[in-house]
Amino acid sequence: MSDLDPQPAPLEQASAPPPAAVRSEMSDGEWHRMHPLSPLLRGGLTLIVIIGILVANLRDRLISFFLPENFRYGEEDPVDFVLQNGLAVQAIVAVAVGLVILIALFWTAWRFHTFRITGDEVEVRSGVLFRTHRRAPLDRVQGVNLTRPALARLVGLAKLEVVGAGLDANVKLEYLSTRNAETVRGDILRLASGHRTKDAASRPASAGGPLTSRVTAGISEIIDGVDDDGAEPESIVRVPISRLILAGLLSGSTIWFVLVVVAAIVGLVLQPIWIIPALGASIPAAIGFGAYAVRQFIKTVRYSIAPSSAGVRVTFGLLTTVTETLPPGRVHAVDIRQPLLWRWGGWYRIRVNKLSGRSASDASAAQMGDVLPIGTQADVERVLRLLLPSLSVDAAMLDAGLRGPREGDGYVTSPARARVIDPLTWRRNGILVLPQAVLMRTGRLWPKLTILPLARMQSVRLSQGPLARRLGLAAITGHTVMGPVNGTIESIDHARAYELWRAITDAAVAAASAESAQPTDGNAVEVEWPEAASVAPPLAPPAPVPPLWVPPAPPTSPTEER
Amino acid sequence: MTTSPDPTNPATGSPTPTDETFTKILEPRGASRLPLGNGAWRQLSRKYVIGQVIGYVVVLLLIAAAVLTLWLMFEATWPFIPGGILFAIFLVTLVVTPRQARSIGYQLREDDLVFRRGILWQRMVSVPYGRLQLVDITHGPLDRMLGIAQLKLVTAAASTGVTIPGLPQRDAEQLRDTLIEVAETRRTGL
Numbered sequence: 111m112s113d114l115d116p117q118p119a120p121l122e123q124a125s126a127p128p129p130a131a132v133r134s135e136m137s138d139g140e141w142h143r144m145h146p147l148s149p150l151l152r153g154g155l156t157l158i159v160i161i162g163i164l165v166a167n168l169r170d171r172l173i174s175f176f177l178p179e180n181f182r183y184g185e186e187d188p189v190d191f192v193l194q195n196g197l198a199v200q201a202i203v204a205v206a207v208g209l210v211i212l213i214a215l216f217w218t219a220w221r222f223h224t225f226r227i228t229g230d231e232v233e234v235r236s237g238v239l240f241r242t243h244r245r246a247p248l249d250r251v252q253g254v255n256l257t258r259p260a261l262a263r264l265v266g267l268a269k270l271e272v273v274g275a276g277l278d279a280n281v282k283l284e285y286l287s288t289r290n291a292e293t294v295r296g297d298i299l300r301l302a303s304g305h306r307t308k309d310a311a312s313r314p315a316s317a318g319g320p321l322t323s324r325v326t327a328g329i330s331e332i333i334d335g336v337d338d339d340g341a342e343p344e345s346i347v348r349v350p351i352s353r354l355i356l357a358g359l360l361s362g363s364t365i366w367f368v369l370v371v372v373a374a375i376v377g378l379v380l381q382p383i384w385i386i387p388a389l390g391a392s393i394p395a396a397i398g399f400g401a402y403a404v405r406q407f408i409k410t411v412r413y414s415i416a417p418s419s420a421g422v423r424v425t426f427g428l429l430t431t432v433t434e435t436l437p438p439g440r441v442h443a444v445d446i447r448q449p450l451l452w453r454w455g456g457w458y459r460i461r462v463n464k465l466s467g468r469s470a471s472d473a474s475a476a477q478m479g480d481v482l483p484i485g486t487q488a489d490v491e492r493v494l495r496l497l498l499p500s501l502s503v504d505a506a507m508l509d510a511g512l513r514g515p516r517e518g519d520g521y522v523t524s525p526a527r528a529r530v531i532d533p534l535t536w537r538r539n540g541i542l543v544l545p546q547a548v549l550m551r552t553g554r555l556w557p558k559l560t561i562l563p564l565a566r567m568q569s570v571r572l573s574q575g576p577l578a579r580r581l582g583l584a585a586i587t588g589h590t591v592m593g594p595v596n597g598t599i600e601s602i603d604h605a606r607a608y609e610l611w612r613a614i615t616d617a618a619v620a621a622a623s624a625e626s627a628q629p630t631d632g633n634a635v636e637v638e639w640p641e642a643a644s645v646a647p648p649l650a651p652p653a654p655v656p657p658l659w660v661p662p663a664p665p666t667s668p669t670e671e672r
Numbered sequence: 673m674t675t676s677p678d679p680t681n682p683a684t685g686s687p688t689p690t691d692e693t694f695t696k697i698l699e700p701r702g703a704s705r706l707p708l709g710n711g712a713w714r715q716l717s718r719k720y721v722i723g724q725v726i727g728y729v730v731v732l733l734l735i736a737a738a739v740l741t742l743w744l745m746f747e748a749t750w751p752f753i754p755g756g757i758l759f760a761i762f763l764v765t766l767v768v769t770p771r772q773a774r775s776i777g778y779q780l781r782e783d784d785l786v787f788r789r790g791i792l793w794q795r796m797v798s799v800p801y802g803r804l805q806l807v808d809i810t811h812g813p814l815d816r817m818l819g820i821a822q823l824k825l826v827t828a829a830a831s832t833g834v835t836i837p838g839l840p841q842r843d844a845e846q847l848r849d850t851l852i853e854v855a856e857t858r859r860t861g862l
Contacts, residue, residue, distance in 0.1 A: 567800075567803075568799075568803050568829035568832055569798060569799040569803060570797070571797045571798075572795075572796040572797075573795045574705070574793070574794045574795075579700060579704055579794075581704075582704035583704075587831075589829035589831045589832045590829055591828050604704050604705075607706075608706060608709070611798065612709075615783075615784050615798040616783070618800055619783040619784060619802070622800065622802055623802070623858065626802075
């Protein structure tokens with residue numbers, strides 16, 4: 111660090127992470143600054159608004175500038191006012207001073223925005239007048255997300271978000287150059303899981319380079335995709351564009367869209383009196399559906415999921431690329447669904463609950479639930495193995511869960527008297543308690559299988575309303591951290607439900623204590639992929655993860671794992 | 673009353689039953705109700721009902737006062753409709769409260785706490801001790817006057833939502849200490 115450092119490093123020397131574990135020179139336990147362009151990007155929206163206002167005000171002048179013939183513009187604009195009153199010098203000085211102040215503000219903000227990665231935590235300091243200092247203890251890190259908004263991608267930057275446990279507990283590093291962000295992310299994850307890499311070869315981080323080459327690199331990258339340094343294995347699921355388009359067309363929103371269009375046509379033919387307000391209401395609705403479908407498509411294009419040395423790594427997004435890494439054992443609930451029309455293609459979608467560490471008001475919180483946007487049953491099987499390594503996932507189990515009931519699948523299903531309230535699904539409705547997880551399946555037209563890992567279960571509820579009591583039924587709910595997945599199974603025989611409720615609680619206690627006695631340090635991602643090659647020949651079977659690290663000695667005693 | 677709860681057996685740390693609390697869980701009558709299971713249930717203080725009734729009566733009086741004021745001063749008759757609906761809702765709640773209070777209970781088992789409530793809508797929640805993130809005690813001015821407190825159990829799941837109202841203050845504090853101690857010895861990851 112230079113001697114211009116606005117805040118001298120604190121006296122107590124933070125422990126530098128072991129050099130063997132880090133690859134980036136940015137994670138050496140010292141304070142570092144963000145990329146110099148980051149204030150511009152962080153203030154990007156404001157800048158665009160200011161430019162927009164300027165353009166709107168000077169529009170006529172700009173037009174006449176390009177059309178030199180006597181193009182008249184009637185109203186006065188600020189430039190005319192300045193020229194007519196002989197204020198040109200003052201105006202130029204004012205603008206210059208404003209620019210200098212703006213740049214100075216950006217510069218100070220940049221100087222005061224520093225981060226460091228020590229052996230114990232990730233810290234970020236920012237703010238000039240109101241200093242904020244955030245730390246994320248490494249043993250609480252739930253994952254690291256790498257986001258590359260479209261504007262930042264153009265100049266080759268990315269932002270990192272270290273996900274902590276708790277609401278609004280995330281530490282954000284905005285922005286780093288993409289190469290640095292990738293290596294720093296790897297470092298944080300490796301430190302967080304206590305991994306020590308054998309390979310200590312430090313590779314030099316990318317030098318700044320002139321902006322033009324950055325932009326070209328950024329543009330070529332948008333076309334080519336993120337260039338990984340080859341250490342990460344290939345995605346185990348490939349989603350063809352054709353399937354994405356078809357699935358989008360067959361999704362629930364499309365059904366509604368078609369219904370609206372049909373209603374509009376019927377209305378036009380019959381021409382009842384209410385046609386005008388109805389059309390007026392349906393057009394914004396149609397636009398909304400269209401925008402939703404396009405957004406969904408853009409989000410899911412270029413999806414990939416791969417095991418990495420630090421956990422499961424999910425990437426998606428065309429314009430804004432989000433790369434998320436889920437350390438093993440951070441999946442709190444899994445939900446496999448099939449929308450009505452996807453049955454035709456045999457496709458499913460997987461969502462998970464996990465600790466996201468964002469505040470509830472964060473708009474982007476919702477998008478992070480999808481782990482597999484669309485996939486065949488074979489894809490589902492592979493992804494599930496990756497997400498839940500402790501569970502023995504095989505085709506028979508998935509078949510029972512997704513298409514059941516099957517003979518002797520072990521599920522406890524609804525009794526026949528549940529027909530009154532569940533005429534279609536009562537045969538399929540079922541729950542299965544395994545030593546590692548609870549499986550709940552329901553839905554005939556909208557099949558759904560929910561898997562709740564017992565080691566992550568927070569509490570279990572058994573409930574019964576008046577109608578269910580009349581029928582002798584009860585519902586069981588497994589409570590997990592907040593997310594899109596909701597683990598409830600209705601209409602189970604009340605006596606069986608009580609036994610199951612007790613059994614689930616006991617199993618949850620047993621699973622949790624078994625896990626804390628023997629911490630699963632990332633060994634979890636080493637899974638065999640016997641049939642991956644046979645199922646999807648075009649995609650190369652993932653190379654077995656090279657042992658990048660020796661099995662670590664946990665830094666603290668296992669009982670201290672919280 | 674035991675002063676130092678034994679972390680290996682939380683049941684010893686549960687408060688000793690006294691006349692202060694209800695002694696029998698009120699259950700729905702239907703044959704296919706959810707069973708209570710074995711073990712003794714701890715219940716709320718009888719004073720909890722007093723506190724609730726006072727609270728609801730105050731609310732009812734306020735609603736009546738607001739409606740009457742509007743009627744007498746501005747001759748407005750429309751407030752009778754929303755006011756009447758609100759009044760009816762709170763009146764029903766008031767009537768049901770004593771029964772409801774007797775349906776609430778908790779049980780300290782070996783590895784988990786079980787909480788139950790409700791007659792028409794029965795609900796039983798079991799919370800493994802190791803999952804407790806924190807235990808909250810709150811008591812308002814009225815609660816303090818009556819010597820009762822409310823205990824809230826917080827886990828990483830927002831939907832757990834176990835709140836035990838109206839415990840005798842001594843029981844509440846004792847229960848909190850027991851739970852914290854037991855949670856500490858069985859702490860597991862998130």
